[in-house]
Amino acid sequence: MKKDSIIILDFGSQYSQMIVRRIREIGVYAILCPYDISIHNILSKKPKGILLSGSPFSVYDQDSPLISKEIFQLNIPILGICYGMQLISFLFGGKIEKSKSKEYGKSYFIIDSFLKKKNLFFGIPKKSIVWMSHFDEIKNLPKEFKKIGHTSSCSIAAIIHKTKNIYAVQFHPEVDNTEFGISILKNFILHICKCDQNWELNQFVQNTIKKIKKRVADKKVILGFSGGVDSFVSASIIHNAIGNALNCIFVDTGFLLRKEKEKIFSFCKRMNFPIKIIDAKKRFLSILTGIVDPEKKRKIIGNEFASIFQKESEKIDNVEFLAQGTIYSDVIESSISSKLRKNFFIKSHHNVGGLPQLKKLKLIEPLRKLFKDEVRKIGIELGIPREILHSHPFPGPGLSIRILGKINKKKISILKKSENILSQELTNSNLYDFVSQAFIILLPVKSVGVKGDKRTYEYTAVLRVIKTEDFMTATFSRLPYDFLEKISNRIINEVDGINRLVYDITSKPPATIEWE
Numbered sequence: 001m002k003k004d005s006i007i008i009l010d011f012g013s014q015y016s017q018m019i020v021r022r023i024r025e026i027g028v029y030a031i032l033c034p035y036d037i038s039i040h041n042i043l044s045k046k047p048k049g050i051l052l053s054g055s056p057f058s059v060y061d062q063d064s065p066l067i068s069k070e071i072f073q074l075n076i077p078i079l080g081i082c083y084g085m086q087l088i089s090f091l092f093g094g095k096i097e098k099s100k101s102k103e104y105g106k107s108y109f110i111i112d113s114f115l116k117k118k119n120l121f122f123g124i125p126k127k128s129i130v131w132m133s134h135f136d137e138i139k140n141l142p143k144e145f146k147k148i149g150h151t152s153s154c155s156i157a158a159i160i161h162k163t164k165n166i167y168a169v170q171f172h173p174e175v176d177n178t179e180f181g182i183s184i185l186k187n188f189i190l191h192i193c194k195c196d197q198n199w200e201l202n203q204f205v206q207n208t209i210k211k212i213k214k215r216v217a218d219k220k221v222i223l224g225f226s227g228g229v230d231s232f233v234s235a236s237i238i239h240n241a242i243g244n245a246l247n248c249i250f251v252d253t254g255f256l257l258r259k260e261k262e263k264i265f266s267f268c269k270r271m272n273f274p275i276k277i278i279d280a281k282k283r284f285l286s287i288l289t290g291i292v293d294p295e296k297k298r299k300i301i302g303n304e305f306a307s308i309f310q311k312e313s314e315k316i317d318n319v320e321f322l323a324q325g326t327i328y329s330d331v332i333e334s335s336i337s338s339k340l341r342k343n344f345f346i347k348s349h350h351n352v353g354g355l356p357q358l359k360k361l362k363l364i365e366p367l368r369k370l371f372k373d374e375v376r377k378i379g380i381e382l383g384i385p386r387e388i389l390h391s392h393p394f395p396g397p398g399l400s401i402r403i404l405g406k407i408n409k410k411k412i413s414i415l416k417k418s419e420n421i422l423s424q425e426l427t428n429s430n431l432y433d434f435v436s437q438a439f440i441i442l443l444p445v446k447s448v449g450v451k452g453d454k455r456t457y458e459y460t461a462v463l464r465v466i467k468t469e470d471f472m473t474a475t476f477s478r479l480p481y482d483f484l485e486k487i488s489n490r491i492i493n494e495v496d497g498i499n500r501l502v503y504d505i506t507s508k509p510p511a512t513i514e515w516e
């Protein structure tokens with residue numbers, strides 16, 4: 001069955017991915033595309049609706065992301081959100097200005113006009129809570145549009161084109177805090193775009209297995225296996241398709257958590273995945289010796305992974321494919337338009353995909369259309385142990401990016417011991433599932449302390465524990481003081497080399513989750 005789809009044009013908002021997820025939760029397939037995708041490409045995807053996302057830009061900025069007015073002639077329903085609404089007005093000749101008062105957070109939205117039945121605000125009360133995040137607003141509405149809602153500080157908060165299927169709202173229907181956000185999106189997707197709810201994960205898995213089987217035929221596949229949720233689920237799908245023609249390669253960089261390798265090995269055995277472990281500890285330590293710059297560390301590690309996979313693929317007959325657990329957020333990250341990327345580059349996540357050294361191998365990425373929560377749902381169906389599906393993410397470069405500055409054996413050992421204590425205490429206090437990620441960072445900073453009446457001059461470590469839904473934004477976890485005290489006491493007393501532990505109370509943004 002052909003599935004209906006919706007396109008979201010991404011103007012760089014932190015909530016763009018959230019829109020896609022919400023629409024998929026409604027049961028309709030949605031994809032995020034860079035705002036500068038051509039009209040031809042939009043049409044080739046046959047969308048039944050188009051959403052225009054928010055953006056950190058103003059429409060009147062010199063280098064603001066704009067689109068061609070041609071999009072309004074396609075006869076496809078359009079919904080603009082925040083910047084998307086300002087952009088629609090701007091392109092139709094309206095006037096946008098800085099708001100007198102910036103509006104961030106909760107507001108009360110009042111519907112001015114209820115429109116005809118089964119439309120954008122169908123079933124929504126006249127007054128409801130919405131989530132605002134804007135510094136510009138519409139001053140003069142283009143003559144083709146009518147205002148249909150306002151808030152106390154934004155006189156034009158929702159608009160509709162008088163004759164075409166074009167709508168826009170200043171608030172964010174995709175965030176939880178907007179009381180009737182999902183209903184508004186549902187009204188747009190189901191009533192205005194007339195989509196059927198036919199996006200189903202189970203069907204997706206069966207189709208993917210069939211496609212991989214056909215594509216690989218009698219060839220072999222190697223898979224860069226990290227032991228995380230994404231690579232486990234990818235391995236399972238591919239294993240279902242081609243059995244032991246799959247070869248999982250796990251690289252021990254020496255920057256893993258304690259007993260991680262053994263744990264992964266035993267889970268692979270349980271799932272019957274053929275796995276080979278490459279001991280590259282010495283090699284990784286030697287190529288990173290003396291490196292301080294975080295970006296250099298990441299690049300060196302990425303290249304080394306690629307070269308290992310290349311060599312391993314040459315050792316096995318008939319290998320034609322490299323598989324990896326790339327998920328949709330990684331794809332979006334790397335397909336973001338160059339203008340937005342230049343403005344918002346943060347760090348290069350280690351990812352083997354597309355590295356030039358692996359040109360000879362064709363890529364298989366069964367999860368490249370799925371979000372993390374969708375991957376977890378599939379994982380349950382495929383019988384992957386809960387312990388794997390709900391494990392905290394662990395970055396490819398491992399502990400190397402948690403030792404700030406130069407890396408050596410002693411620092412690795414200090415960090416491993418501290419991480420081990422943290423992991424025990426999270427489990428003992430039943431906090432593991434309550435937080436999204438928890439780890440220790442070792443700083444290249446020493447300070448004076450006193451242990452057993454003796455002066456110490458040792459390293460400072462940082463405890464980072466965060467709560468997040470999608471790892472794009474995060475807040476630090478409000479952990480009980482007793483827990484913090486216990487961790488601090490145990491690490492300082494049991495780990496030689498650390499005499500001070502501090503707790504990172506920064507959110508993302510402005511910080512990132514990892515420190516490098």
Ligand code: XMP
Nearest residue numbers: 348349350393394395396397471512513514
């Ligand atoms: P940041 O530090 O960018 O991290 O806020 C977001 C999430 O991604 C993880 N992370 C990585 N994962 N390779 C990975 O596979 C990497 O190079 C990498 N860097 C960060 C990080 O642990 C967090 O969950």
